[in-house]
Amino acid sequence: MKAVINIYLKEGVLDPQGKATHHALGSLGFNGVSDVRIGKQIVLQLDAKGKTEAEEKVREMTETLLANTVIEDYTIEIL
């Protein structure tokens, strides 16, 4: 079973990597961009008996290790 976890900084948390990318896009002549946010996408292959079990497992992994829930939000998708 495949799980896709998107982890991104919460609204209001400064994103220096996004800011730098935004600035670089401007320097290269790409105008009209008003915001850039950069997050992580983690793709897991895991064994599970069903979607519900897979999602539960992945949520626990994300809360424990993958995301820093103080400053990050996440979404989980089981495929």
Next chain:
Amino acid sequence: MKAVINIYLKEGVLDPQGKATHHALGSLGFNGVSDVRIGKQIVLQLDAKGKTEAEEKVREMTETLLANTVIEDYTIEIL
């Protein structure tokens, strides 16, 4: 207009960050995970007249700056 770009390493390219995460999950007792790959998700806010123009712009940005197309693949979604 909002654009979501997922950038991930091509098949066969070593992903040390994914390997380390896989190992860490194992150490924490999360078994049954057979693969972990870590990519980037970039969310852009941009001005464009339509979806087609937005996608064209974003593709150019991605090819020029955001992705390293030698080792990375990407997908673009315009919302």
